[in-house]
Amino acid sequence: MVGLSVLKEVETLERQLVPLVGKKGGDFSTRHKYLQLVRKHRLRRSELVLRYGLEMLNNGKDRSRLGDDLWNVYEQVGVAALDCGDLDACKACYMELAKRFPVSVRVRRLEGLICEAKGFWSKADRLYDELMELAPGNQQLYKRKISIMKAQGNLAEAVEMLNTYLFLFMGDMEAWRELADVYTTLQMYKQAAFCFEELVLSDPQNPLFHLGYADLLYTMGGVENYRTAKSYYCAVVELTKGKNVRALYGICLCAVAISSSKGGRPKEIGEAFSLASGVLAKEYKALCPAKESLVTSVFRKQADSFSG
Numbered sequence: 667m668v669g670l671s672v673l674k675e676v677e678t679l680e681r682q683l684v685p686l687v688g689k690k691g692g693d694f695s696t697r698h699k700y701l702q703l704v705r706k707h708r709l710r711r712s713e714l715v716l717r718y719g720l721e722m723l724n725n726g727k728d729r730s731r732l733g734d735d736l737w738n739v740y741e742q743v744g745v746a747a748l749d750c751g752d753l754d755a756c757k758a759c760y761m762e763l764a765k766r767f768p769v770s771v772r773v774r775r776l777e778g779l780i781c782e783a784k785g786f787w788s789k790a791d792r793l794y795d796e797l798m799e800l801a802p803g804n805q806q807l808y809k810r811k812i813s814i815m816k817a818q819g820n821l822a823e824a825v826e827m828l829n830t831y832l833f834l835f836m837g838d839m840e841a842w843r844e845l846a847d848v849y850t851t852l853q854m855y856k857q858a859a860f861c862f863e864e865l866v867l868s869d870p871q872n873p874l875f876h877l878g879y880a881d882l883l884y885t886m887g888g889v890e891n892y893r894t895a896k897s898y899y900c901a902v903v904e905l906t907k908g909k910n911v912r913a914l915y916g917i918c919l920c921a922v923a924i925s926s927s928k929g930g931r932p933k934e935i936g937e938a939f940s941l942a943s944g945v946l947a948k949e950y951k952a953l954c955p956a957k958e959s960l961v962t963s964v965f966r967k968q969a970d971s972f973s974g
Contacts, residue, residue, distance in 0.1 A: 672707055679703065680711075683718060694728055697721065698735075705742050712749035719743035720755065737766060744776055748783050756780060771801045778810060787814050805835055812844070824848055839868055846878065855886045873905040873913075880916055889927045896920035896938065908945055917942035922968050939969060 679700040682693070697718045704711050719739055722728040729736055744759030760780060763773045774797055781790035791814050798807050808831045815824040828845040835841065846861035862879035869875060880898035883891045899920065902913035921939035943965040950958040 672703070676700070676703055676707075676709060676711070680714065683714075694722070694731055697728075698732065701739060701742060702735075705738065710749075712746040715746040716743060716750050716752065716755065719746065723759075737763060741772065741776065745779065748779055751783075753780065753783060756783070771797050771804060771807075775806060775810065782810070782814065782817070787818055790814060803834075805831075805838070808835075809841075816848070821848055821852055825852070837868075839865060842868075843875075843878070846882070850882060850885075855882060858882055859886070871905065873902045873910060876901045876905065877910065877913055877916075880913070884916065884920060884923070887923075889924060892920045892923045892927065896924070896935065900938065903942070911946065911949065914942045914946050918946070918965070918968070936969070943969070 679696060682696050683700060701715060701719060701722075703709075704715055720743060722732065723739065723743060732739055740759045740763050744756045744763070747753070747755035747759065756776075757780065760773070760776050763770070763776065767773045774793065778790045778793045778797075781787075781793065791811060794807050794811050794814075798804065801807065808827065812824050812827050812831070815821070815827060825845065825848055828841060828848065832838065832841055832845065842861050842864050846858045846865070849855070849858035849861065859879070859882055862875065862882055865872070865875040866879055876898045880895045880902065883895035883898065896917055899913045899916035902910050903917070906913070908914075917938050921935040921942075924935050947958065947962050947965065950961050
């Protein structure tokens with residue numbers, strides 16, 4: 667996860683860059699620092715990267731000042747252009763890179779991305795297969811093939827490829843989360859649960875992993891799953907110091923589900939419901955007072971079921 671200090675630094679740079687839009691030259695160091703920071707922390711700021719990156723690449727003086735980082739910027743701007751649907755800008759970046767690095771796997775991967783953007787799935791897939799023979803340990807190539815399978819709706823094949831990938835790179839938490847999501851889409855909930863367990867074990871301080879697992883358990887249903895889901899929602903609330911609204915709602919939903927299920931004991935979850943609904947009511951009062959009375963009325967009716 668990206669730290670709050672990094673996000674604040676990025677936002678500060680963005681504010682500094684606003685007055686420079688469209689100005690030739692401008693503040694080279696601020697633009698360059700912004701692109702480096704976004705690239706280093708893998709932030710998705712495609713529109714701004716495209717805007718400020720092109721301003722630098724279209725300025726001969728700036729290109730010279732970039733030095734060896736010029737090629738990283740070409741690649742970064744090319745990917746951002748694809749994200750923004752600007753194929754012409756992406757092709758221009760790709761052509762510059764291809765002239766300088768004609769046999770580079772990274773550059774040819776960008777060619778594959780262009781094929782994907784055009785919907786030429788087979789061509790992109792063949793290209794990635796060719797590149798994987800040259801660089802069998804390249805993780806990005808596996809991920810591109812998985813993306814193609816998902817884009818074409820071949821989820822069963824995507825599962826197979828993800829499992830192959832995780833056999834080789836089992837420490838990739840993003841891939842575990844991706845596999846969990848695909849399993850969930852296929853309603854293979856037990857397999858998805860295994861993926862989330864791996865995620866929670868690998869990084870127990872990450873609230874998003876706890877939240878994803880709790881959502882899955884709630885979806886699976888059953889008193890025991892509701893109880894376990896409630897525990898994970900509570901963990902999210904603790905890890906986020908009570909700031910995760912989804913987890914607070916999750917606690918309330920689990921409490922109601924347990925209360926109305928056979929074998930549920932209403933009193934066991936009444937306190938958790940009361941605390942979570944109380945925090946939510948305060949949030950509505952502070953941020954959306956027009957809905958406060960409606961929300962508190964619903965919570966009050968639900969709380970009555972815990973008195974039995």
